[in-house]
Amino acid sequence: MAEQNIKQSKHVVEVEFNQQQAVILSRLQEDGKYGKTDAEIIRAALREFLRQTRI
Amino acid sequence: MASYGPKREDITLEPVSGKALPVYRAEVLRIIQVEGEQCVDFNAFNLRDYKEYLGVSNTRSYHGFRPKKGDIVWSVHSRNRPMYAILEMPETCVTDLLGGRCKAALHYGEGFTPDRYGTHTNCQDTLAASIGEYGLTPDDVHDSFNMWMNTEWDSTGQYWITQNTGRKGDYVDLLAIFDTLAVPIVCGSGDTGITSNYAFKPLQIQVFEKSDETERLVSFYEAKYGDLQRRPEQFKVNGIKQERGLRRDPNYVPEFVNFPIKKRRIPVELTEEEYDALQQLKECGFGNTDGEALRMAFFKWYHRNHRPITLGGRVRLS
Numbered sequence: 399m400a401e402q403n404i405k406q407s408k409h410v411v412e413v414e415f416n417q418q419q420a421v422i423l424s425r426l427q428e429d430g431k432y433g434k435t436d437a438e439i440i441r442a443a444l445r446e447f448l449r450q451t452r453i
Numbered sequence: 454m455a456s457y458g459p460k461r462e463d464i465t466l467e468p469v470s471g472k473a474l475p476v477y478r479a480e481v482l483r484i485i486q487v488e489g490e491q492c493v494d495f496n497a498f499n500l501r502d503y504k505e506y507l508g509v510s511n512t513r514s515y516h517g518f519r520p521k522k523g524d525i526v527w528s529v530h531s532r533n534r535p536m537y538a539i540l541e542m543p544e545t546c547v548t549d550l551l552g553g554r555c556k557a558a559l560h561y562g563e564g565f566t567p568d569r570y571g572t573h574t575n576c577q578d579t580l581a582a583s584i585g586e587y588g589l590t591p592d593d594v595h596d597s598f599n600m601w602m603n604t605e606w607d608s609t610g611q612y613w614i615t616q617n618t619g620r621k622g623d624y625v626d627l628l629a630i631f632d633t634l635a636v637p638i639v640c641g642s643g644d645t646g647i648t649s650n651y652a653f654k655p656l657q658i659q660v661f662e663k664s665d666e667t668e669r670l671v672s673f674y675e676a677k678y679g680d681l682q683r684r685p686e687q688f689k690v691n692g693i694k695q696e697r698g699l700r701r702d703p704n705y706v707p708e709f710v711n712f713p714i715k716k717r718r719i720p721v722e723l724t725e726e727e728y729d730a731l732q733q734l735k736e737c738g739f740g741n742t743d744g745e746a747l748r749m750a751f752f753k754w755y756h757r758n759h760r761p762i763t764l765g766g767r768v769r770l771s
Contacts, residue, residue: 409728413744413751414716422755437721440751444723447754448730 413440455540455628455670457481458662467651469574471583471638475500479671481540484600484637484656491654492640494554494576494597496584497526497536500632503531503589504685504693509596513550520548525674526627528600533682535674536633541626542600545618549599551606552614554580555642563645574641574653599623599749602648603641614739617643617650630674640692644660676684687748720749 415423415436423436432442458480466472467485476482477500484493501503508529516524528538542548557565560573572578581591603620606612626633637658643649663671663682685691689708723731731746 399710406663408725409723409743411723411728411731411743411747412718412719412720413747414718415748418711418714419748419752420717426759433462433539435546440721440747441723441727443751444727444731444747446758447750448502448727450754450757 455666457626457667458664461662462658462660464658466637466639466656466658467643468655469579470577470641471636472587472658473583473589473596473634473636474658474659474660475632476627477632477663478629479667479678480629481661481667482537482627482629482635482637483541483659483661484625484627485659486601486619486621486623486654487657488654489623490601490617490650490652491604491619491656492617492643492648493656494580494638494640495600496580496595496597496636496638498578498584498589498593498634498636499532499536500527500634503587503593504527504652505633506593506595507536507598508533508616509550509553509598512598514529515669516605518550519599520550529684531682534629535678537627537629538670539625539672540628540670541624543620543623543625545620545623546601546620546625547603549602549604551597551604552597552602553613554594554597554599555640555646555648557671559638560645567762573645576638578640579641580636582703583638584634585633599640613647614648630671718744 420436423439426432426439427434427436432439461480462474464472464474468491471494495507497507500555505528508527511527511530512520515659516525520526522539522542524539527534527766528534528536552574556577557575559570559575563573564570565573566657572735576597577591577594580594580597584593601617601623603615603617604612605615624712629635637656639653639656640648641653644651644653690705728743731743733743733748735743735746738760739749763765
């Protein structure tokens, strides 16, 4: 499913994280629920946020 | 209600006075309204190191504007330790963390100037007179944790004082988490102000020795909170200055935490649909750029779903 979505991707957004924010990504990465890479985790978070806020 | 040890101190504070008294680890300080409707200003210090004292803004950051039964009174941000647990506090005891403390100048407009009608009673001076017993000075007086002080505020940032709701016999019990010097005083502005309903009244102060139960409660807090803040000895400059004037050390190089902050760019691929939603977020104020909006959405999601609960904490009474 994640692979399929990436195939449909049309936009690349560059987001800046500092070293402390990156720790949060690393911890979520250890969790394993949201993806293997930083980009996958950020994208999963966006999708989940949009779903929760119904935007 | 928790059971305490024997009462070892029982004094009355006549208007307008105060008292600095040690309240040791696991002991309970009780402040009683003798007649009711009397505002209490409260200062407190670590009995072993006066540079650690009650942190009004730190307590506010954990518990909001009105700490209540079950909340913790914290020491200053620089030490960040639970100082007292509020074991008992009636709803008629409205607490205040906004007013700081009253001082003589508040009454200048009423004519109470040194050259006219003299100094009006005020908490800054009463606290200073009280802590002098332990060698502390007026500069060591800090913002008060105010009890039975009914402040209100509005969305514009204004605040004001309204009628005192304290009743005769009301009492507050504070459990000391470490050895403290407690300084309860009768607020000095409540005769010409509404703070104490235009009349000073006495307060009764008691201290109860520790019991097995209070010891257990303190152990709970110690285990729960441990060391939350870097200690002064972990900083490069940690000795207490003796000289009062401030002079620059030209050779000083500060050691800031994680300095400099380093950033890296993470490319994130989004579908058309996701990208459109991101544009909507930008319109809602999530940031000026796509990256800012994406970071904002990420952290809003994170805070909502993953961020550990802050250390507010409530007392778990048996």
